[in-house]
Structures are given as C-alpha cells and as structure tokens.
Amino acid sequence: MATLLDGPVMRSGSGSWLVDIEGNRYLDCVAGPGVHLLGHGHPAVISAIERQASELIHSSFQLNEPVIELAEELARLAGGSFQRVFFANSGSEAIETAVKLAKKFQAARGRFGHSIAALENGYHGRSGIALALTGMNIYKTGLPGFSLYPGIVHLPVPRPGEVDLDELGRQLDARSQDDLLAVVAEPVLGVGGVIVPPDGFLRALRELCDARGALLIFDEIFTGLGRTGTTFAFERSGVRPDILVIGKPLGAGLPVGAVLTPDDLGSCWAPVDHSTTFGGNGALVGAVGKAVLGELTAGGLADASERAGNQLMGALRSAAPTDVEVRGQGLLIGLEWRSPDQATAFRRRMMARGVLVGIGGQQRSVVRLTPPLNITSDDLKLLESTTLAVFDEMVRR
Ligand SMILES: Cc1ncc(COP(=O)(O)O)c(C=O)c1O
Structure with a gap:
C-alpha cells in the first residue's frame, strides 16, 4: 500500500521542534495536525504517563479514577449543560x-x-459515517457509496455577510430526504481549508435545528481546547450545541476522542448500546488528558493562542502576495493560494528553511499553520520571518 507520508523520518521532539534521523531540526507548525497544543515532550505529559503507567494503564469495563476525573473536568470546562462523556479511540x-x-x-x-x-468542505474523519459526513469529495474518490450514505446531505457555508436564515432553511429542507435528525458542523472548518463561517451562521444553524427538532452537533476535534483562541470555538458565537465532540489535542498524541452530552441525551442508551475495548477505560489517556487540560487552563493557552494568532495573521496579511488570502482564528491559520501547485511549492520552500506546515482544502490549495499553543515568542517570530521570506521568494519566482 502506498504511504501518504513522505519527507524526513522523525526521531525526537521537544517544544515546537522535531528532529529527524539525520539530526535536522524543524519548527513543527503542523503539530499533529492540531494535536500537540503543548508541543513535544512536555514535562507534564511525560510525568503523567510515567506516573500512570506504573499504576494502571487500562481497566476495560471497570471504571478508573483518571477517566472519571477527566470526564468531570471536560464537563466543567464545556459549561453547565454537559453531564455525560463517552470516550472513544x-x-x-x-x-x-x-x-x-x-x-x-x-x-x-x-x-x-x-x-x-453536514457542511460542504467540512471534515469529520475517514471511517464510514464520518467520511459520509465529510463534505470534501477529494476523500471520496472511487467510493461513490460514501457520498450517498443514507440520509446524509451537505449545506454550503455562506460567504461573508451572507447569512440568510430563510434561504438556509429552504436549502436544508430541499436537501433533507426526510425528517431531519441532526446537523453536524465544525465552528471553524479546519481540514476543509480554514474556513471561518460568517457571524450569525452558527446561530442560524441553532435556530434551524430548534425549529425542526434536530440536534446540533459541534465537531470541535480540531478547534477545541484553545486552538481558535477560546477553550471551545463555539464560545465566540454564544451558540451551544446539544452534543460536543472533541479529540486530537486531548491525548497529546495518545489516541482519544470524546463525546459530551447533557443527561437526557446521554441517558437514552443503555451500557449495551455502545462500547469499545480501549475507549472508555484508558486510565493512561485519562491521566494525560487531565495533564493537558491542567496546562491549558493554568497556562492561559487559549488566550495565548488568540494573541499569537492575531499577531501572526496581522503580519502575514500585510506582507502576503495579493493573490494569497490569510484567514483563521487563534492559531488555526490558513493561507489560501490560487492553485494547489503554489501551495505545494510554498510548503516545500518552508520545509527547505526548516519549518513544517500543512496543506488542506478541497483543492489542496490552503496552507495550514497550526503550531503548538505554547510556541515561544522567538519561535513565533521565526515562523513569521520564514513565511515572509518565502512569500518574497514566491513573488520573485
Ligand atoms: C474536525 C475533525 N473531525 C474529525 C476528525 C477525525 O479525527 P481522527 O483523525 O482522530 O479520526 C478530524 C481530523 O483531522 C478533524 O479535524
């Protein structure tokens, strides 16, 4: 099977830096993508792993303290309406x-x-329903059944300043095949190209759901836990979902996902209705998750992300070539180029200067910058100066 990955083979990481097997150092502005809020080798994560691994790693079908405490902390962070947490892999x-x-x-x-x-350009993963919900055809090539998965439809995200509730409602009703059960949305579309929906869009989704008795599910797997400058991206809009889904950064590199629900929703299924061998009882993941949340709150990392993101986006906007759009929230930043070739060339040039960046978007023309939230000011300056230097090279090419 061909591998998706090319480029250097990494051996170690520390803070915002990765080192490959040949000793080359890279400023990691992919970070997972979006997994390493705390950078690599964070002492709080390492000591949580060492402590917990020597005590208990996993207790399938028996509760353990780290998982209970992590669930409580997540529910507290997400605000009053969530009382139940299901952990996945x-x-x-x-x-x-x-x-x-x-x-x-x-x-x-x-x-x-x-x-x-779900939303056009939204990304929710590559397994059955998650891929069907994903509104990016690039990931469905040769899999026509996935785009036709029963009942899943996609709504466009309106362009800036264009939120028309009635029009959105008409589109939703015209596309829905029958009774609408739920709407799944990322508050900021990450993999799909760092698309920040216009003000009022999340509120419109809430109203459309309420009017149809549908549940609103926010996928904050990429945006959650400080990435966009608030603990959860939905906070900026004041719109609360019925179900909140998080993942990526919670495990600091250990596999995890979490579904937060209010009591009435979470209690509608019995224990036999859903389970997974590793998901719910990973004491190790629980301990690491607690360490991540501890650092997130004690270190004020959501605010740090907001400040660093504004500073970086301001600098990049004032220097970007005219055909590049800089957009984002906090340290989830996209640079949209006219073509995938330009985005790829930009990424290669960044890498040649020792800075790793990601690529996304339906056309693969959006470069993504998602460094650790605790990136030092020197490393942030290096990211900025390298980006400006590569902008310059691209213009002179
Ligand atoms: C918003 C969003 N949802 C879901 C997923 C899928 O998560 P995983 O890769 O852990 O299955 C991702 C991964 O990038 C994501 O960004």
Whole structure:
C-alpha cells in the first residue's frame, strides 16, 4: 500500500521542534495536525504517563479514577449543560458515536428519519459515517457509496455577510430526504481549508435545528481546547450545541476522542448500546488528558493562542502576495493560494528553511499553520520571518 507520508523520518521532539534521523531540526507548525497544543515532550505529559503507567494503564469495563476525573473536568470546562462523556479511540469514532447517539435519542421520541446535515468542505474523519459526513469529495474518490450514505446531505457555508436564515432553511429542507435528525458542523472548518463561517451562521444553524427538532452537533476535534483562541470555538458565537465532540489535542498524541452530552441525551442508551475495548477505560489517556487540560487552563493557552494568532495573521496579511488570502482564528491559520501547485511549492520552500506546515482544502490549495499553543515568542517570530521570506521568494519566482 502506498504511504501518504513522505519527507524526513522523525526521531525526537521537544517544544515546537522535531528532529529527524539525520539530526535536522524543524519548527513543527503542523503539530499533529492540531494535536500537540503543548508541543513535544512536555514535562507534564511525560510525568503523567510515567506516573500512570506504573499504576494502571487500562481497566476495560471497570471504571478508573483518571477517566472519571477527566470526564468531570471536560464537563466543567464545556459549561453547565454537559453531564455525560463517552470516550472513544479517535475523532472519527467519536463522530460516529455522536451520530449514533443522536439517532437513538430521536428514535426514542418516535423520530425515525435518516436525514443528517453536514457542511460542504467540512471534515469529520475517514471511517464510514464520518467520511459520509465529510463534505470534501477529494476523500471520496472511487467510493461513490460514501457520498450517498443514507440520509446524509451537505449545506454550503455562506460567504461573508451572507447569512440568510430563510434561504438556509429552504436549502436544508430541499436537501433533507426526510425528517431531519441532526446537523453536524465544525465552528471553524479546519481540514476543509480554514474556513471561518460568517457571524450569525452558527446561530442560524441553532435556530434551524430548534425549529425542526434536530440536534446540533459541534465537531470541535480540531478547534477545541484553545486552538481558535477560546477553550471551545463555539464560545465566540454564544451558540451551544446539544452534543460536543472533541479529540486530537486531548491525548497529546495518545489516541482519544470524546463525546459530551447533557443527561437526557446521554441517558437514552443503555451500557449495551455502545462500547469499545480501549475507549472508555484508558486510565493512561485519562491521566494525560487531565495533564493537558491542567496546562491549558493554568497556562492561559487559549488566550495565548488568540494573541499569537492575531499577531501572526496581522503580519502575514500585510506582507502576503495579493493573490494569497490569510484567514483563521487563534492559531488555526490558513493561507489560501490560487492553485494547489503554489501551495505545494510554498510548503516545500518552508520545509527547505526548516519549518513544517500543512496543506488542506478541497483543492489542496490552503496552507495550514497550526503550531503548538505554547510556541515561544522567538519561535513565533521565526515562523513569521520564514513565511515572509518565502512569500518574497514566491513573488520573485
Ligand atoms: C474536525 C475533525 N473531525 C474529525 C476528525 C477525525 O479525527 P481522527 O483523525 O482522530 O479520526 C478530524 C481530523 O483531522 C478533524 O479535524
């Protein structure tokens, strides 16, 4: 099987830096992508792993303290309405869980439709339902069944200043195949090209869901835990989802996903309705998750992300070539080029100067900058100066 990955083979990491097997150092502005909020080799993560590994790694079908405490801390951070947490092994699996739960909850109320709406350019993972929800055809090539998965439809994200609730409602109703059960959305679309929906869009989704008795599910697997400058990206809009899904950074590199729900939703399924061998009882993941949340709050990393993101975006906007759009929230930043070739060339040139960046978007023309949230000011300056130097090279080419 061909591998997706090329380039250097990494041996070690420390802070925002990776070192390959030949000793070359790279400023890691992919960070996972979006996994390493705390950078590599953070002492709090290492000591949580060492401490917990010597005590208990996993206790399948028996609760353990780290998992209970992590669930409590997540529910506290996400605000009052979430009392239940289900842990999964990945973001994709957490999304599948959230949709299954939504269907079960709706069926218990006599709602047996299939329709679930997601967003064009949204990304929710590569497994069955998660891939079907993903609104990026690039990941479905040769898999026509996935785009036709029963009941899953996609809504466009309106362009800036264009939120028209009635029009969105018409589109939703026209596309839904039957009773709408849920809407799944990223508050900021990450993999799909760092698309920040216009003000009022999340509120419109909330209103559309409420009017149709549908559940609103926010996928904050990429945006959650400080990445966009608030602990959760939904906070900026004031719109709360019925189900919140997180993942990526929670495990600092250990696989994890989590589904947060209010009591009435979480209690609609019995223990036999859903389970996974590793997801719910990983004491090790629980301990690491607690360490990540501890550093996130004690270190004020959401605010740090907001400040660093504004500073970096300001500098990049004033120097970007005219055909490059700089956009984002906090340290989730996208540079949209006219073509995928330009984005790839930009990434190669950044790498040649020792800075790793990601690429995304439906056309693969959006370069993504997602450094650790605790990136030092020197490393942030290096990211900025390297980006400006490569902008310059690209213009003179
Ligand atoms: C918003 C979002 N949802 C879901 C996923 C899938 O998570 P995982 O790769 O852990 O399955 C991702 C991964 O990039 C993501 O960014």
